[in-house]
Amino acid sequence: MNQSLLFNSPEEVKIGLGRQQYIASDEIATIIYLSQQLGKPLLTEGPAGVGKTELAKAVAGATGRELIRLQCYEGLDETKALYEWEYAKQLLYTQLLRDKLQETLNGSKNLAEAADRLAAEEDVFFSMRFLLQRPLLKAILNELPTVLLIDEIDRADAEFEAFLLEVLSDFQVSVPELGTLMAIHRPLVVLTSNNTRELSEALKRRCLYLFIEYPSIEQEMAVVRLKVPELAPKLAKQAVDMVQNLRKMDLRKSPSISETLDWAKALVTLNVKQIDDTTLETTLSILLKHESDLQKAKRSLMQSNRRQSGEIDDPRLRGWRN
Amino acid sequence: MEERIIKFIAALRTAGVRISLAESADAFNAVDHLGIHDRENFRISLCSTLVKDSSHLPIFEELFPLFFDFPQSMPQMDLSDEMSPEEAHMMADALHRFKEQLREMLDRLIRGDPLSQEELDRLGQLIGLTEVNDMRYREWLVQRMEKALRFREVQQAVQELMELLAEMGMNQERIEQLRKMLRNNQQALADQLRNYAGMRIAANMSKTPPGNNLEYIFNRPLQTLSENDLEMLRKEVRRLAAALRTRIALRQKRAKNGKLDAKATIRANIKHGSVPFDLKHKNNTLKPKIVVICDVSTSMRPCSELMLSLLYAIQDQISRTFSFAFIDHLEYISPDFHVKEARDAVNYILQKMPPGHYNTDLGTSLQNFTENYLYTVDNRSTFIVVGDGRNNYNDPRRDLFFTISRRANRTIWLNPEPPSLWGTGDSDMLNYAGYCDSIFQVGTLAQLTAAVDVLLTS
Numbered sequence: 001m002n003q004s005l006l007f008n009s010p011e012e013v014k015i016g017l018g019r020q021q022y023i024a025s026d027e028i029a030t031i032i033y034l035s036q037q038l039g040k041p042l043l044t045e046g047p048a049g050v051g052k053t054e055l056a057k058a059v060a061g062a063t064g065r066e067l068i069r070l071q072c073y074e075g076l077d078e079t080k081a082l083y084e085w086e087y088a089k090q091l092l093y094t095q096l097l098r099d100k101l102q103e104t105l106n107g108s109k110n111l112a113e114a115a116d117r118l119a120a121e122e123d124v125f126f127s128m129r130f131l132l133q134r135p136l137l138k139a140i141l142n143e144l145p146t147v148l149l150i151d152e153i154d155r156a157d158a159e160f161e162a163f164l165l166e167v168l169s170d171f172q173v174s175v176p177e178l179g180t181l182m183a184i185h186r187p188l189v190v191l192t193s194n195n196t197r198e199l200s201e202a203l204k205r206r207c208l209y210l211f212i213e214y215p216s217i218e219q220e221m222a223v224v225r226l227k228v229p230e231l232a233p234k235l236a237k238q239a240v241d242m243v244q245n246l247r248k249m250d251l252r253k254s255p256s257i258s259e260t261l262d263w264a265k266a267l268v269t270l271n272v273k274q275i276d277d278t279t280l281e282t283t284l285s286i287l288l289k290h291e292s293d294l295q296k297a298k299r300s301l302m303q304s305n306r307r308q309s310g311e312i313d314d315p316r317l318r319g320w321r322n
Numbered sequence: 323m324e325e326r327i328i329k330f331i332a333a334l335r336t337a338g339v340r341i342s343l344a345e346s347a348d349a350f351n352a353v354d355h356l357g358i359h360d361r362e363n364f365r366i367s368l369c370s371t372l373v374k375d376s377s378h379l380p381i382f383e384e385l386f387p388l389f390f391d392f393p394q395s396m397p398q399m400d401l402s403d404e405m406s407p408e409e410a411h412m413m414a415d416a417l418h419r420f421k422e423q424l425r426e427m428l429d430r431l432i433r434g435d436p437l438s439q440e441e442l443d444r445l446g447q448l449i450g451l452t453e454v455n456d457m458r459y460r461e462w463l464v465q466r467m468e469k470a471l472r473f474r475e476v477q478q479a480v481q482e483l484m485e486l487l488a489e490m491g492m493n494q495e496r497i498e499q500l501r502k503m504l505r506n507n508q509q510a511l512a513d514q515l516r517n518y519a520g521m522r523i524a525a526n527m528s529k530t531p532p533g534n535n536l537e538y539i540f541n542r543p544l545q546t547l548s549e550n551d552l553e554m555l556r557k558e559v560r561r562l563a564a565a566l567r568t569r570i571a572l573r574q575k576r577a578k579n580g581k582l583d584a585k586a587t588i589r590a591n592i593k594h595g596s597v598p599f600d601l602k603h604k605n606n607t608l609k610p611k612i613v614v615i616c617d618v619s620t621s622m623r624p625c626s627e628l629m630l631s632l633l634y635a636i637q638d639q640i641s642r643t644f645s646f647a648f649i650d651h652l653e654y655i656s657p658d659f660h661v662k663e664a665r666d667a668v669n670y671i672l673q674k675m676p677p678g679h680y681n682t683d684l685g686t687s688l689q690n691f692t693e694n695y696l697y698t699v700d701n702r703s704t705f706i707v708v709g710d711g712r713n714n715y716n717d718p719r720r721d722l723f724f725t726i727s728r729r730a731n732r733t734i735w736l737n738p739e740p741p742s743l744w745g746t747g748d749s750d751m752l753n754y755a756g757y758c759d760s761i762f763q764v765g766t767l768a769q770l771t772a773a774v775d776v777l778l779t780s
Contacts, residue, residue, distance in 0.1 A: 010356075010363065030356070030366040037355045038348065045376055087594050158567060195376070198560060198635075204374035205342050208352075211376045 006063070007033055016062035022054060023222050031210045032059060041168050041189035043153075043204065046212035048194050049256025053151055055212075056190040060147035065188070068142070069149045070135040072156035078163060082173060084132045090125055126177040136167055137181070145185035153203075154193040161203050169206050215257060217244055223257060228264040238275050239264055246287065246297060255287040262286050277301070323358060324350070330389040331372065332528035336455060337385065338557065339378045345371055364390070384457060388517075388524040409492065416486040420479055427476045428483065431507045442518045445470055451519060455526040463519045468512065480504050543738070543765045552624060555767055559628055562771055563635030569775070610777075611642045611702045613730070615691065617709035618647045618668060619682045625738050625764060626708050627668045632774050634659050644698040647671050648687035649680045654695065682712060684750075685719035692722050696729070704777065705730035708764075710739050711751035718750040720757070727757040735761045736773055 007013045014029040024032070032055075035042040044052045060067035070081055094101070104121060108114040133141065139148040153161065167173060171183035191207060193199060215223065217240060224236045231239070240260065247254045255263075263286045272279050280301060288294045331346050352367035365386060373382045413432070417425055437445070446452060449466040468474075484497050586602035594600070614633065616626035626647070633643060647655050653674060658667040684707075699705055705726055727733035735758045737744075737751060744751035755761060762773040 026362060027366050030363055031370045034352050034355060034367055034370060038351055040348065043374070087599050091594055091597065158564070198564065200564065201340060201342075201374075205344055207374070208348075208370045209374040210370060211379060 007036060009033065013062075017055075017058045020058040020061040021226055022051070022058035023219060023226065024055075024058075025219065028055065028210065028212070031208055035208050036188060038208070039186055041191055041207045042210060043191045043193065043199075043207035044210045044212055045193045045195050047214065047254065047256060049258040050212045050214060051257055052192040052212055053149065056147060056149040056151075056192070059188060059190065060149075063145075063147065063188070066142065066144060066146045067149060068135050068139045068146050068187070069151060071151045072153050072160070074155055074157060076156045076160055080134060081136050081160070081163075082134050082167075083137045083175060084134065085126070086130045086132045090130050093125070093130075128178070131175070131178070137173055139187045140167070140171060140173055140183040141181060142187075143184065146187045148187040148189045150189065150191045152194060153191050154196045154199065158200065161200050165202055165206065168203070214247055214254070217241070220244065220257060220260060224260060224264050227261050228268060230268045231264050235267065235272070235275065236264065239267065242275065243287065249296065249300070251288065251293045251296065252290045253288070253293065259287050326389060327353070327368070329525075329528035330368075330385065333385055333389070333524050334372060334381065336527040337381045337457065338554075339373060339375075339381055341372055345374075361390070381457075385524055385527075388520045409496070412487060412490050412492060416483055416490065419486065420483075424472070424475060424479045427472060428479055431476070431480070431504050431511075434507050434510075436514055437511065437518075442514075445515075446518070446522055451522050452526070454523055455529075457520070457523055457527075460516070460519050460523060463523075464512070464516050467515045467519065471511075471515075473508070473512070476508070480508075555628065556631065558767070559631050560635060562767075563632055566632075566771070566775060567636045610640055610704050611700070612640055612706060613644045613646075613698050613703050614706040614708065615646045615648060615652070615687070617649070617682060617684070618671065619649045619680060622709060622738070623668065625736075625770070628767060628770060629708050629736065629764070629774075630659070630668065632770065636774075642703075644695070646687075646691065646695070648682075648684065648690075650683045650686060652687040652690035652695075681714040681716070682709075683716045684709060684711070684713050685717040685722075688719045688722040688726070692725060696726070699726055699729045701729070701731055703730050704732045704734060706734045706736065706777070707754075708736045710737055710749070711735075711744065711754060712748050713750045715748050718753050720753050723754055724757050727759075732759045733757060734759060734773075734777060736764045736770070737761060738763070738765045740765070 007016060010026070010030040010033040013032045014024050014026070017024040017029065017032075031042065034040075044055065046052060056069075057067060059065075101118075101121075104117055105114050108117055131137075135148070139146045150164070153164075168189060171186050173181045175181060214220075220240050220243070221237065224231065224240055225233070228236070243255050243260045243263070263283060266283050266286050267275075267279070270279070270283070281298075284294060284297060288297055327349065328346075331341055331349070335341055348371040349368055352371050353364065356363045356367045358364045368386070369379075369382055373379055417428060420428065445467055448470055449463060451463055451467075454463060480501065484501055487497055487500075488494065581604045583602045583604045587598055587600070588596065590600045590602055591598050612633065614630070616622070616630060618626050630645060633640070633645070643656060644654070645656050645659065647653050647668070653671055655667065655671050658670055735751075735754065739749070739751070740763060743749065744755070760776075762769065762776075764770040764773050
C-alpha cells in the first residue's frame with residue numbers, strides 16, 4: 001500500500017485496529033484519533049504485557065505505514081538512537097580516493113591554498129552518504145509516512161529523555177555538519193513505559209497520555225477468542241476467569257494478556273479437555289514467573305482441594321473447578 | 323463552556339495535578355476536534371491531555387462529574403399522590419404528634435421536595451462550606467449537613483410514624499411500601515447534599531490561587547508537620563529527586579574526564595584502522611554504595627521516610643543500596659522498596675515488627691547488623707545512620723559502631739536534633755559522634771536535601 005490512510009473518526013480507528021486483530025476500547029480509539037489529529041506523540045503507560053507495543057504495531061498495520069521501533073535501554077545515547085557518522089566508510093573512501101585528492105591538491109602554491117581546496121571538498125565527506133541513520137532519524141527522513149515506536153522509554157536514562165524533546169515537539173533533528181533536518185512526513189509517535197521510574201514533566205507535557213489497565217473479563221475473553229480461536233469457548237471462559245482471579249491475588253507479577261494468550265495456546269497444544277489440577281500443576285508456570293507467586297497460587301489451589309468435600313464458595317477458585 | 327473548562331483546570335491544579343499552559347491549550351485543541359456532544363469523548367479528550375500520571379486519574383474522575391454533569395438527584399416520589407384520602411387523613415393525624423421541627427422535615431419527605439438552592443446555600447454557610455477547598459472533607463461536610471437537617475432524628479421519627487400508623491390500623495404491607503418510599507426520598511436528599519457539597523468544594527478549589535506555601539513547609543521542622551503537609555512534602559520530594567538526579571548525573575559525567583585510557587582507546591579504534599578517532603578516558607568515580615540504617619520510631623518516622631524516598635528516587639545514581647529499619651531490633655527492608663513506595667514500605671515494615679511497647683535500641687540493632695549483615699559494608703560503601711541517637715539508656719555498643727565505621731569508606735549520621743541537645747538526657751549522640759566522618763542536622767526537608775546532595779557527590 002502506497003498511500004497511507006488517515007482515520008476520520010474514533011469509530012474508524014476502532015474498526016481499523018479490529019482488522020489488525022487488536023481489540024481497542026473506546027478510550028484507546030479516541031485517544032489514537034486525537035493523537036493523529038493534534039499531531040502529538042502518545043505516551044502509553046500500564047503494567048507489562050497489556051498490549052502497549054502491540055497497539056503501535058496495530059496502528060502501523062491499520063494505517064499501512066512502516067513501523068520503526070526504537071527499543072530503549074540503560075545507556076542508550078544519540079549515536080544509537082539518532083545518527084552516527086560512519087567513520088570506517090569515510091576512512092575507506094579517503095584511502096581509495098587518495099589519488100583523486102592528490103590531483104585536487106596538485107599545483108597549489110602554498111599550504112593555505114591546499115587547505116582551502118580541501119575545505120571546498122569537505123562536503124563530500126560530511127554528506128548523507130556517510131550518515132548512518134538510526135531509528136529516530138530514519139523515521140523523520142522516511143519518504144513515506146511512518147509510525148515511530150519508542151519502546152520502554154523508562155529504561156533509558158533521564159538525559160536521553162531530554163534529548164528526545166526536540167525530536168518529539170518539532171520533529172526535526174540538528175546535525176551540526178548538515179544543519180537542521182526537517183521531517184518530510186510527521187510520523188505517528190507512540191511511546192510506551194512500564195512506569196518503573198517517573199518520566200520528566202517536560203516529556204509528559206508534550207504527549208497525550210493513555211493508561212492501559214488489565215482488561216475486563218469480556219475484553220479479555222474477546223481477545224482470547226480472537227487470537228486463539230482453536231480453544232473451545234467453554235474452556236476459554238474458564239481460563240480467562242482463572243487469570244482474572246489470579247490478578248486479584250497479591251502477587252509480585254500478575255499475569256498479563258500476553259501470558260493469558262500463551263497459556264491458551266499451551267492448552268490447545270496439550271489438547272486439554274478441561275482445566276483440572278494436573279493441568280494447572282504443569283502449566284501454571286506459563287502464567288506466573290516468580291517462584292513465590294507460584295507457591296502462593298498453588299497453596300490457595302490446595303486449600304480449595306482440601307475443602308472440596310464440603311461446600312465452598314471461594315470466588316477466586318471458581319475458575320478451576322467445574 | 324470554555325470558562326467551565328478553565329475552572330475545571332484550576333480545580334485540578336488545586337487538587338495537586340500539575341498542568342502546564344501548553345497542556346491546557348492541548349485540551350482546548352482536543353475538544354475542538356471531538357466536540358462536546360459526546361460526554362465520553364469529551365471526558366477522554368480532557369483526560370488524555372491534562373492528566374499525565376496514573377496516580378492523578380482518580381482525582382480527575384472525581385472532579386469531572388462535578389463540573390460537567392448536571393446534578394441529577396433521584397426523582398423523589400410524592401407520597402400524598404399515592405395515598406388514598408383515608409390514608410392521608412391517618413397520616414396527618416399521626417404527624418400531629420411530632421414536634422414542629424421534625425414535622426417540617428417529615429412533611430418534606432412525604433411530599434418529596436428537594437432542597438432549594440437557597441436552602442442549600444444557607445445550610446452551606448451554616449457549616450462553613452464556603453471555606454473548604456479540599457475534596458477530602460467532602461464526606462465529613464455531608465455528615466455535618468445531615469446533622470444540621472436532623473437526619474438521625476428524622477429516621478427515628480419515621481420509625482415512630484410507621485408504628486403509629488400501624489396502631490391506627492393501616493395495612494402492614496402498605497406501611498412497608500410507605501417506609502420504602504420515605505427511605506428513598508431521604509436517600510435522594512442525602513445525594514443532593516453530597517452533590518452540593520462536592521460542587522461547592524470544587525468551585526472553591528477553582529478559586530484558590532495556586533499554593534505557594536512550599537517555602538514555608540521546606541523550612542519547618544519535620545516533626546511538626548501535619549499529615550496534609552507531609553503529603554505535600556512527599557510530592558515535593560519526587561520533584562526534588564529529579565532535580566537532584568540530573569545534578570548528580572552531570573557531576574558524575576564531568577568527573578569522567580580523567581586520564582586517557584590507552585588500552586580502551588586502542589581497542590575502540592581498531593575499526594578505524596587504529597587511528598584514534600574515539601578517545602577513551604579512565605573513569606575514576608565510582609557510584610556510591612550505600613548502607614543506611616533508619617530509626618522508624620514515632621518521633622523519627624517522617625524524617626526516615628523522606629530520607630528513604632529520596633534515596634530510592636535517585637536509585638539510578640547509586641550502585642547499590644542496602645536499607646535497614648530499626649526500633650528495638652533491625653529489619654532488612656530493601657526488598658520492600660522495589661515493589662512499594664517509601665510510605666507504604668515503611669508502614670509495611672511497622673506491621674511486620676511484632677506488636678508491643680517499643681523502646682528505641684540502637685545497640686541491639688547494631689548487634690543484629692554485625693551478626694547478619696556486616697558483609698554489606700565494604701571499603702566502597704557509605705554507612706549512614708538516620709536517628710536521634712536516643713537510646714533509652716540502653717548500651718550504645720560503641721565498639722560495634724567503631725567496627726562498622728572502620729570497614730566503611732565513610733560514616734555519616736543524619737540527626738534531626740540540633741547539636742546543643744546532643745548528650746542531654748538519654749542521647750548517646752556524643753558517644754557515636756567521634757566515629758562519624760560527618761554529621762548533618764536534618765531538621766527540615768531543605769537540610770535533608772542538602773545532606774543527600776553532599777553525600778552523593780563528594
